[in-house]
Amino acid sequence: MNPVANLLERLAIGPETDLADEPVLDLGGGNVLTRRSLTEALGEITSTGKGKTTHVRTIGRGFLRNRYGGLVLTVKRSQIDEFQSLCRAETRERDCLVIAPGGAQVFNPLDGETSASEAAALVAELAEVLSDRVRDGGENEAFWRAQLGIILRNLFELSLVSYGRLDLVLAAELFDGRANSPAEVADPNWLRQSPLAAAIAAARQHPERGEARLAADYFAKTFPAHGDRLQGSLAATVGSVFDHLRRSPLRELFTGRSTFTMDDLLDHGKVCVVGLPVLDSAAGRIANALLQYCFCRAAHYSFLLSDECQETVSRELMRKLAVLREFKVSTVLLTQNLAVLDERIGETAREGLLGLMGTKIFGPQGHAATRQWAAEQIGKRKVAVETKTKGRSSGQSDGHSSSTSVHQQWDYRVPPSRFAELQIGETICLRDGKVWLTRWHKDTPGKRGTARIVD
Numbered sequence: 096m097n098p099v100a101n102l103l104e105r106l107a108i109g110p111e112t113d114l115a116d117e118p119v120l121d122l123g124g125g126n127v128l129t130r131r132s133l134t135e136a137l138g139e140i141t142s143t144g145k146g147k148t149t150h151v152r153t154i155g156r157g158f159l160r161n162r163y164g165g166l167v168l169t170v171k172r173s174q175i176d177e178f179q180s181l182c183r184a185e186t187r188e189r190d191c192l193v194i195a196p197g198g199a200q201v202f203n204p205l206d207g208e209t210s211a212s213e214a215a216a217l218v219a220e221l222a223e224v225l226s227d228r229v230r231d232g233g234e235n236e237a238f239w240r241a242q243l244g245i246i247l248r249n250l251f252e253l254s255l256v257s258y259g260r261l262d263l264v265l266a267a268e269l270f271d272g273r274a275n276s277p278a279e280v281a282d283p284n285w286l287r288q289s290p291l292a293a294a295i296a297a298a299r300q301h302p303e304r305g306e307a308r309l310a311a312d313y314f315a316k317t318f319p320a321h322g323d324r325l326q327g328s329l330a331a332t333v334g335s336v337f338d339h340l341r342r343s344p345l346r347e348l349f350t351g352r353s354t355f356t357m358d359d360l361l362d363h364g365k366v367c368v369v370g371l372p373v374l375d376s377a378a379g380r381i382a383n384a385l386l387q388y389c390f391c392r393a394a395h396y397s398f399l400l401s402d403e404c405q406e407t408v409s410r411e412l413m414r415k416l417a418v419l420r421e422f423k424v425s426t427v428l429l430t431q432n433l434a435v436l437d438e439r440i441g442e443t444a445r446e447g448l449l450g451l452m453g454t455k456i457f458g459p460q461g462h463a464a465t466r467q468w469a470a471e472q473i474g475k476r477k478v479a480v481e482t483k484t485k486g487r488s489s490g491q492s493d494g495h496s497s498s499t500s501v502h503q504q505w506d507y508r509v510p511p512s513r514f515a516e517l518q519i520g521e522t523i524c525l526r527d528g529k530v531w532l533t534r535w536h537k538d539t540p541g542k543r544g545t546a547r548i549v550d
């Protein structure tokens with residue numbers, strides 16, 4: 096638009112409001128979360144049975160009513176039905192894509208992917224989740240992780256040369272054909288039968304493709320010469336991820352032709368619900384990790400919902416959280432207490448993760464160290480404390496005198512014990528140094544002054 100027309104339009108209808116300033120949730124006491132403030136992530140820590148799932152219903156409906164798209168991670172089966180019923184309540188059921196065995200949805204993470212290192216990064220992440228290596232384990236761990244990256248990268252490079260595309264099932268077949276010793280590499284049977292041997296030969300016919308040549312050398316020389324322990328551990332890890340990916344139910348869900356893309360979630364208001372919960376199976380852990388990974392890579396203007404997030408939090412998510420904000424993703428994580436997060440990712444990563452939460456919500460809390468931590472987060476302030484001293488003095492009729500002295504003392508703005516006293520439906524929120532009490536309605540957001548969806 097030309098500047099004059101622009102000026103005239105603004106005079107006529109007022110300055111345009113930035114979408115990011117639109118309110119989404121009203122948490123009471125004048126505390127309104129806008130689209131922008133929601134991109135600064137929201138974390139809730141509340142004991143089991145004290146309202147997390149109820150609160151996230153209000154938050155989820157807030158996203159749905161405001162036409163967000165997004166991803167819902169699931170830990171328990173009940174969360175799938177639960178989210179579908181929120182979609183019905185907000186008449187968004189047509190936008191809800193449940194990716195589950197026997198369903199209509201397929202998402203192939205390598206659809207249109209042309210970079211072997213991107214494919215390798217995805218599978219490495221899945222391997223970490225599967226082998227429970229979410230914690231940072233020091234130097235050995237870093238070495239091992241680097242080796243995992245190298246083998247996967249080389250495998251996908253050979254897959255590109257051999258098949259002209261990246262595909263999880265084909266990569267798994269190549270991997271099965273690996274030679275485990277220098278003697279095997281020279282074995283005519285192996286050379287004749289192994290698809291990996293054929294891929295190595297194909298790579299060698301393309302000396303102009305440097306990456307492919309290096310990959311061929313890796314599987315012809317480096318890997319077979321690795322010591323038994325390293326070779327065995329890499330083979331077991333990579334083998335077990337591929338084993339899951341090429342079997343039912345993951346094969347049907349994550350290979351072949353995609354029925355939706357991440358852009359559908361990000362730009363077209365679709366919401367993907369992971370229909371294989373984490374606690375049901377290893378396949379559930381992989382499915383949640385895979386979709387979370389792809390979503391975080393692509394994400395912008397959308398939401399990521401994770402109730403009982405200690406089960407789904409991943410290294411990739413922790414790395415991404417700081418930048419997800421730039422991508423305008425509203426991340427909502429809910430968990431029980433610090434101990435369950437520490438168990439999963441360790442104390443340092445937990446501090447980092449929670450430090451990134453722009454809005455912190457604390458509900459009733461039975462874990463003492465978490466109550467103490469919550470009080471610390473909210474901080475201390477100076478309060479005036481009165482001390483009365485009583486004494487006897489001779490000059491007065493009753494023989495008593497009392498004096499009052501006032502001094503300043505640092506004290507918790509909200510003492511740890513307060514989190515034990517909170518009732519179901521009450522939370523204490525912290526945002527930008529402001530602290531307030533929010534009440535939540537069990538099923539009708541906004542009723543009797545509870546947290547309300549702004550639309």
Ligand SMILES: Nc1ncnc2c1ncn2[C@@H]1O[C@H](COP(=O)(O)OP(=O)(O)O)[C@@H](O)[C@H]1O
Pocket residue numbers: 141142143144145146147148149150519520521535536537
């Ligand atoms: N604001 C509320 N008012 C009344 N009951 C509530 C409220 N929030 C939760 N409840 C009840 O408390 C129980 C546990 O809530 P839930 O949200 O499942 O907790 P969590 O997910 O933390 O385990 C449920 O029976 C729920 O109906």
Ligand SMILES: [Mg+2]
Pocket residue numbers: 144147148149402
């Ligand atoms: Mg719950």
